[in-house]
Amino acid sequence: MFSNLRKFGVNHKKISILHVNNMCCCKIKASLKRLKPYVPLGRSYSSLPGLVGNDIKSLHSVISPPIAKIRNIGIMAHIDAGKTTTTERILYYSGYTRSLGDVDDGDTVTDFMAQERERGITIQSAAVTFDWKGYRVNLIDTPGHVDFTLEVERCLRVLDGAVAVFDASAGVEAQTLTVWRQADKHKIPRICFLNKMDKTGASFKYAVESIREKLKAKPLLLQLPLGEGKAFKGVVDVVSKEKLLWNRPSEDGKDFERKSLLETSDAELLKETTEARNDLIEQIADLDDEFADLVLGEFSENFDLLPTEKLQAAIHRVTLAQTAVPVLCGSALKNKGVQPLLDAITMYLPSPEERKYEFLERVSRLLLPFADQHIEIPSLTAGNIALTVGLKHTATGDTIASSKSSALAAARRAGREGEKQHRQNNEAERLLLAGVEIPEPVFFCTIEPPSVARQPDLDYALKCLQREDPSLKVKQDPDSGQTVLCGMGELHIEIIHDRIKREYGLETYLGPLQVAYRETILNAVRATDTLDRTLGDKRHLVTVDLEVKPTETPSVTPIIKYAPSVSEDLPKVSQEAIENGIHSACLQGPLLGSPIQDVAITLHSLIIHPGTSTTMISACVSRCIQKALKKADKQVLEPLMNLEVTVMGDYLSPVLADLAQRRGTIQEIQTRQENKIVIGFVPLAEIMGYSTVLRTLTSGSATFALELCNYQAMNPQDQATLLGRRSGLNQVL
Numbered sequence: 167m168f169s170n171l172r173k174f175g176v177n178h179k180k181i182s183i184l185h186v187n188n189m190c191c192c193k194i195k196a197s198l199k200r201l202k203p204y205v206p207l208g209r210s211y212s213s214l215p216g217l218v219g220n221d222i223k224s225l226h227s228v229i230s231p232p233i234a235k236i237r238n239i240g241i242m243a244h245i246d247a248g249k250t251t252t253t254e255r256i257l258y259y260s261g262y263t264r265s266l267g268d269v270d271d272g273d274t275v276t277d278f279m280a281q282e283r284e285r286g287i288t289i290q291s292a293a294v295t296f297d298w299k300g301y302r303v304n305l306i307d308t309p310g311h312v313d314f315t316l317e318v319e320r321c322l323r324v325l326d327g328a329v330a331v332f333d334a335s336a337g338v339e340a341q342t343l344t345v346w347r348q349a350d351k352h353k354i355p356r357i358c359f360l361n362k363m364d365k366t367g368a369s370f371k372y373a374v375e376s377i378r379e380k381l382k383a384k385p386l387l388l389q390l391p392l393g394e395g396k397a398f399k400g401v402v403d404v405v406s407k408e409k410l411l412w413n414r415p416s417e418d419g420k421d422f423e424r425k426s427l428l429e430t431s432d433a434e435l436l437k438e439t440t441e442a443r444n445d446l447i448e449q450i451a452d453l454d455d456e457f458a459d460l461v462l463g464e465f466s467e468n469f470d471l472l473p474t475e476k477l478q479a480a481i482h483r484v485t486l487a488q489t490a491v492p493v494l495c496g497s498a499l500k501n502k503g504v505q506p507l508l509d510a511i512t513m514y515l516p517s518p519e520e521r522k523y524e525f526l527e528r529v530s531r532l533l534l535p536f537a538d539q540h541i542e543i544p545s546l547t548a549g550n551i552a553l554t555v556g557l558k559h560t561a562t563g564d565t566i567a568s569s570k571s572s573a574l575a576a577a578r579r580a581g582r583e584g585e586k587q588h589r590q591n592n593e594a595e596r597l598l599l600a601g602v603e604i605p606e607p608v609f610f611c612t613i614e615p616p617s618v619a620r621q622p623d624l625d626y627a628l629k630c631l632q633r634e635d636p637s638l639k640v641k642q643d644p645d646s647g648q649t650v651l652c653g654m655g656e657l658h659i660e661i662i663h664d665r666i667k668r669e670y671g672l673e674t675y676l677g678p679l680q681v682a683y684r685e686t687i688l689n690a691v692r693a694t695d696t697l698d699r700t701l702g703d704k705r706h707l708v709t710v711d712l713e714v715k716p717t718e719t720p721s722v723t724p725i726i727k728y729a730p731s732v733s734e735d736l737p738k739v740s741q742e743a744i745e746n747g748i749h750s751a752c753l754q755g756p757l758l759g760s761p762i763q764d765v766a767i768t769l770h771s772l773i774i775h776p777g778t779s780t781t782m783i784s785a786c787v788s789r790c791i792q793k794a795l796k797k798a799d800k801q802v803l804e805p806l807m808n809l810e811v812t813v814m815g816d817y818l819s820p821v822l823a824d825l826a827q828r829r830g831t832i833q834e835i836q837t838r839q840e841n842k843i844v845i846g847f848v849p850l851a852e853i854m855g856y857s858t859v860l861r862t863l864t865s866g867s868a869t870f871a872l873e874l875c876n877y878q879a880m881n882p883q884d885q886a887t888l889l890g891r892r893s894g895l896n897q898v899l
């Protein structure tokens with residue numbers, strides 16, 4: 167579990183709120199069982215920031231830095247852009263680790279889950295805390311794979327700033343767009359780090375253009391690269407007009423040379439940098455009035471005289487206002503450019519104070535996270551990130567308060583009580599942190615324990631995993647009684663399966679992976695139904711008359727309407743019973759047993775015999791809807807994915823031919839150096855196991871990214887094939 171502790175002041179009354187992100191409770195539980203001095207894979211760690219030995223007392227001084235000196239930062243990017251490698255370098259240069267970890271060797275600090283080390287990818291976010299030049303930085307490395315989007319989102323909403331890492335040879339990639347949009351949603355100030363400048367094909371200019379075009383952001387070029395690809399050897403600091411060179415062979419990059427360009431004889435570079443600095447100044451003056459006054463007044467004749475600190479302060483303000491994003495570059499793998507990135511994090515990203523929250527909280531057990539190690543601490547000042555344990559009923563997205571009365575006050579102020587009439591109240595909205603948007607799962611499969619006796623153990627494991635990861639859904643198949651896992655993708659389900667084995671000691675069996683379809687209807691239908699049942703000496707009698715019709719605009723949940731004669735004297739309990747009946751009927755459509763969407767239900771009449779239970783009302787409404795749905799013309803909706811394939815030009819034809827066979831639609835083919843970027847849509851059902859096929863088709867040289875676009879109607883022929891296959895009539899297809 168991962169918590170951000172925040173206290174909000176409203177109308178001069180303080181309400182203490184602890185916002186909980188149920189991030190890795192199992193991971194925490196597992197590691198708490200281990201002895202504290204656990205050091206994974208023989209890595210060498212320095213003492214935790216400012217700590218002499220493990221003296222908890224000295225933690226007091228360590229855990230309470232002034233708020234202005236705290237930075238809560240996330241690292242986000244497309245898969246494989248180099249977040250984990252960059253984080254490793256950051257930890258090394260800050261003194262948190264004494265040796266450099268490598269994702270390719272599987273010994274990084276933040277990718278500490280076994281699955282992460284084996285696969286070389288980040289699955290769960292990991293938090294680490296370190297100090298840099300008098301600042302306390304709480305940093306979170308988030309996953310880049312689309313299956314773990316929720317993990318990124320739940321981190322973003324508790325952060326004050328983020329570093330977006332890019333592969334400089336690829337620029338903005340599909341998942342970068344997704345995380346960028348999430349960061350926009352949570353209004354997170356950002357810095358861009360163009361990583362992999364050493365890679366063949368790396369292009370600073372191309373990557374900057376893609377930020378401008380695809381992210382619609384205004385890049386502030388704070389650095390220029392010295393060389394690209396194999397020739398990359400350092401950067402020029404445009405703000406201070408200095409040259410930073412990592413030119414010593416076989417170095418860990420800790421030492422580098424910083425020299426003012428005025429002291430070098432490189433007139434060409436000085437000229438180029440002066441022009442870049444002048445452009446930067448003009449760009450910022452356009453965005454920041456305070457800076458514009460300064461520039462147009464004192465320094466209008468000669469920008470060179472403008473003090474570096476004034477320019478830095480203006481960059482900070484513009485970054486905070488999110489009107490532009492600072493851009494830096496480097497090569498984490500080759501240990502170049504990471505220290506200036508750290509400087510930029512502390513200099514340009516905001517402190518929690520600047521994000522306008524008041525902070526203070528005290529809970530019974532608090533732990534400071536250091537990846538998979540934790541240290542218990544007595545208290546924590548605001549602006550920090552900490553873990554807490556033992557909260558049995560909280561789940562990701564909850565906001566928890568210090569007492570019942572403060573929780574009630576918080577709920578009241580946020581308009582979550584009563585008629586929710588105060589929802590628009592800005593002050594109230596500040597009070598509760600935004601919940602996470604949980605994406606709908608698109609895949610499901612059955613899961614079985616090794617024996618019936620172990621079913622309770624499996625239920626327990628799944629309950630824990632679900633609290634931690636709300637994008638995982640678990641349900642019961644009403645016909646077979648089997649447990650069904652619903653997840654975001656093949657990899658997501660695979661990882662859950664693996665975790666159940668490793669963390670809960672349960673060898674489970676997964677059924678075949680199936681796509682989560684949905685259903686809708688094409689015409690309006692009306693139905694009536696009567697339920698008449700005597701239980702004991704009580705008669706339950708309900709008669710329902712209702713209409714189900716398609717909605718004009720998409721709606722995942724049914725739209726419920728009442729004819730005036732019904733709504734007049736309808737008691738609240740009966741209304742609840744009706745709505746429960748409607749929702750449960752819409753969970754299982756008549757074609758595939760998939761959820762029904764895009765329907766509106768109007769209740770024309772309802773006659774309830776006195777003494778009829780609410781359960782019977784729900785049952786009758788539900789049965790009547792099922793009856794209506796059966797009569798209607800029905801349509802299967804299938805998940806359609808946005809697909810982006812990056813492939814070498816030579817392999818384009820087989821990739822396109824293959825996509826055509828998968829019912830794919832190509833929207834655009836872009837050229838990026840020697841690569842082609844194929845952008846289009848493809849039904850999810852056709853793309854299972856695509857990574858293996860793509861590897862074979864392109865000799866392993868292509869990569870792809872998938873993201874749910876929407877649900878679309880299947881054409882009649884494909885629908886007939888699917889229904890035939892599902893009913894077992896057409897096994898051959």
Ligand SMILES: Nc1nc2c(ncn2[C@@H]2O[C@H](COP(=O)(O)OP(=O)(O)OP(=O)(O)O)[C@@H](O)[C@H]2O)c(=O)[nH]1
Nearest residue numbers: 245246247248249250251287288310362497498499
């Ligand atoms: N050439 C080059 N390769 C790099 C650089 N940084 C990282 N890599 C390599 O890129 C691959 C991915 O690096 P990671 O650090 O795991 O990337 P990530 O963004 O954390 O990946 P996910 O967590 O899976 O999203 C690894 O093989 C790294 O060695 C770099 O600066 N230059």
